[in-house]
Amino acid sequence: MPNTIKIAMLLGLLLLGGCGDPPATQNDVPVKTYKHAMDGAPGSLDPAQSASLYANFMVVNLYDTLYRYKYLARPYQLQPNVAAGLPEISDDGLRITIRLKPGVYFMDDPAFAQGVGRELHAHDFVYSIKRHFDPASRAQGAWLWQNRIEGLDDWKVAGSDYDTEVEGLRALDDYTIQITLIQPFPQLIHTLTQAYAAIVPREAVEKYGQMLSSHPVGSGPFRLDSRNDTRAVLVKNPDFRKEPFDLEDEGYDPASQADLGLHVLQGKIPPFVDRLEFEFITEDAARWNAFSAGELDFIKVPVSQFDHVLSTRSPLKLSPQLGERYHFEASPESGFIYTNFNMADERLGHHPDPHQASRNRALRCAMVKAFDWEKRNEIFFYNIGRVFPGALAPAVPEYDPDADISYNRRDVQGAIELLQANGWNENTLPTLDYGFPNSVTERQIFEQFRNFMMDAGYPSSKIRPMIFATYGDYQRAYSQGKVALINSSWTMDYPDAENLMQLYYGPNASPGSNSANYDNPDYNRLYEASAAMSESPERTAIYRQMNQMLIDDCVSINGISRTLLFLWDRNIIMKPDRSFLGGYFMRFVDLAEPSRAAP
Amino acid sequence: MMNDTWQRLKSDRYGMGGLMVVAAFAFIAICVWSGLLGQGWSEVSGNRWESASASHWFGTNLLGQDIFQRTLFGTATAFEVGLIVTLCSTILGALLGALSGWYSNGWLDEVILWIKGVLDSIPFYLFAAAIAYALQGNTWAMHVAMIVTFWTTTARIIRGEVIRIKQREYIEAAQAIGLPDLLIIFRHVLPNTFHILLVQASIVFVAAINTEVILSFLGLGIQDGVSWGLMLAESSQEVLAGHFGNFIAAGSFLFILLMGFNLLADSLQDAVDTRRVIQ
């Protein structure tokens, strides 16, 4: 028995001895490591399933796409990745020809003959897009191309046989791809920058099947070393094609970017670091503490720290003592947050009877008036979010900075009067379910919303929380029309306002992305008429007209675009991005003093 | 019997202290239910993260809601959960335990033992999560999860006790004159287990309050309203940024109530367990 005591004492000593010990290092070789924090973890790493921002970030580092965006140019500009140049587009806009760079190789993997990675060819791209139209691949990107490419939808109907050629999606030879469209689709090239369009070798899919999602086989600048629920480590792919970095070609702007120290990268061969370490930390506070302790090189600053980080809000300025240690950038979000009304719900949305429809509209408009954007912005976005009316967010050039913003101005008295004038009172107001996936912040957002409505006389018992354990269950519920007030956010897929306008297009109603189920024939007609148009003053006028319809109909309480604050260690040379460029920036990350890389 | 118990309880200083604490909290809960206290739990009445002051005793939270009001409302939530779970699981446990003990080694006993074994074999939080799913969005999901798991312990204890009581002479006499089983169980057997049920109920009450906190933290707790568990979940996002209002308020209320209940449960146990007292 005394043994037990010995063990206890030993353990006790060990515990005491552990106090204050820093995490030990295991390798002495200086390795250039960049440690990146993300606020969520990716699920699948199969490009065809890379729906989340987090998966996107990792997939574009493991695989290659035809195009990406220029590292430094803002607004974003397309840049060939494994494509040899920008596409050749026929005059009618229907035939697109893309040539590939020769000499791009997949990384070595047992999936290939003799385990040696082979060259990436045009048919690999064709195969990778086809996977989205094969139910067996559990792919999630088909919506980008469905009803767009000649013969592709029929190919699926015919049973998704990869050996059958699709007329509109062909590899003319090893280095030439030809795409034929059903009607002009100006956003096509943007869709080819997405992780969904990353190129996967058929051998790997056939060898690993569903397990490809945890065993990536690509041609990207990095390969997967290890991954669990809290972190992932990527290491440099030594066989990555050697393309010297060219500042000018990446859209360098010395006037605004000189401070970042990027000029030293000129002519070097990316990727510059040996290791990428991703930490998935969902809790804001924990992420911030790890960053402050020097365990991370980069962070998207949590809102609760804005006070601490900023010295002034307009203009946005970093506090001087943090400025000594960190680089700082404020970057507008490429999307927005909004609360949709379920227009398919006859108690507050569309109604066949014009009188009731107008009463419902008054109800919605009163709720819009009761909503306090100033307070919402102050509490949850530290007053640096940008509030705007309708769906045309500040991220797109169609956004009108001089637009009338009375839609976003709180008017409690006006709301009360509007309700009274239309016969709405405590008894007649409908009981509305406000849905959200469970989290502390979502609950706080709900309670604040309910408070706003209570100020306009909406009984608190008539706005009920409807809480879901998973985001998927929440989506299912509102897709099935069970939620009256749908709080959600939209992150743009590509830098084109069409991606915003489709949010209220009738045929995109639930389960599509038009979760408001808004169905206005005028709006739909304008959307269809402008579908084949590229960005132009003419299209801008149409979009602004459509935006006004959304405002007049009070379809949604929208919206706010967050301003993201990035901090990164002064030892790191980079310009981070969380928008359209996303994870592509990581191949260009470098360290000023590599010796500091070892922990 | 009950009278003796009460006398013994009264002479136990710790027990009486515990009882007083519990009574004080119960009083708060009743005041909340009758609309006298804590009605402003949801109202935004100040700025974000105000520190303690005369108008906000415990300060305010992120939204500017009064933490003191929320703590009071949380007391009512704790009692609501505690009472419902305790009452239902004790009744269920007593009934099934008594049936199982009365018909021990019969098929009914086997079935009840089987159900008990199955429920005991599933890790509790997973089971609670599962029920919360199956009853998604239902206000009572959490209560059901606790009732379904908590009754088994009560049933086991009652079963043993009933097997003992069954062999007493007066029960055998009652059987001999042909009284129906159910009548005997309700009239003569169950009343004699009342003291055990009382102790067991106080233990379940503590467990229910404790569990509510953790389930709410995991997002499986109450739907609308506020509870100490939700406040602690909120605080877990704030303490690292230096805002301790939610943590201190909910943490200390929770501690004091649990302490009171534990003391009460202990001395109740001593009071009904004559054997121990005599020693």
Add this chain to the structure above:
Amino acid sequence: MTRSYVARRLLYGIPLVLGVTFISFLLMVYFGPDKTYELLGKNPTADQIREVRQALGYDQPFMLRYADYLKQLVTLDLGLSDSSGESVSSILGRTLPISIALVLPGFVLGNIAGLMLGLMAAWYRGKWLDKLIMSASVVGMSVSFLVIIIGLQILLCTPYGLNLFPVRGWQVHDLGSYLYFVTVPTLALVFVTLGYNTRFYRAVMADEIDRDHIRTLRAYGASPFELMFKHVLKNSLIPILTRIMFSIPFVVISGSLLLESYFGIPGIGLVTFNAITSGDQPVLKAVVGLTGVLFVLALTVNDLLYSLVDPRVAKP
């Protein structure tokens, strides 16, 4: 103990396992989270919804899915995660050691400390030391696990306290780093179990100390230390072992669920928590099914051990 008794005990385990798997299947899978909408792209069509449900196997009839589940448990071929595509067995193989490494020190220390305190209290029963220990254990029992975790984190891991340990994470590659990451969770686990353990051990010991032969030995002046370990502890081994054995699956799963999700430790608890919040049914049903089976196994073994020690139990 007869062979037929052993056989009967083992047979008795079968309906239990069936019950456990059936209930967990019914609740967690049939009524459980639906991953369809998370796996759908934007603007899905009705056909695509049907395809995803098909790929996930949601369209199969209930009994068929249940039978599949049983087959998976028997063959230990647990399928692939719906989230990451990794095989469930390899997820379990990767995470279980981490969870064990996480909770083991706390579990052992909590029991040893509880045993020591319980012994002391039982030995000095009714004296001031007993009262002190018992009051302290009531205080310990009255602090919520969550409060302990948050409190320790403030005290040990932030600039508001001593700031000695990491807020979160698990990058263990040697003893030093292990201690660095395991200390705070261990303290939390010890703290939350100590009160209950102390009371349990005191109760068990107190019964034993009252026995005549111990009293006699005590009267003859046997050293308390020898008496305690040689006689008292030996005789109360059975209830102690039972308690320890039964708490293992629960400490590993339930204890680690909270600790790991709070401290961001990639063990089985966090994996389970993530499976709950993302609707990853293959992982969820494997975890519930296997713990249930392990528990029933522990129950059976325990019964058999009991009958070894006390043959009367085995009599029909």
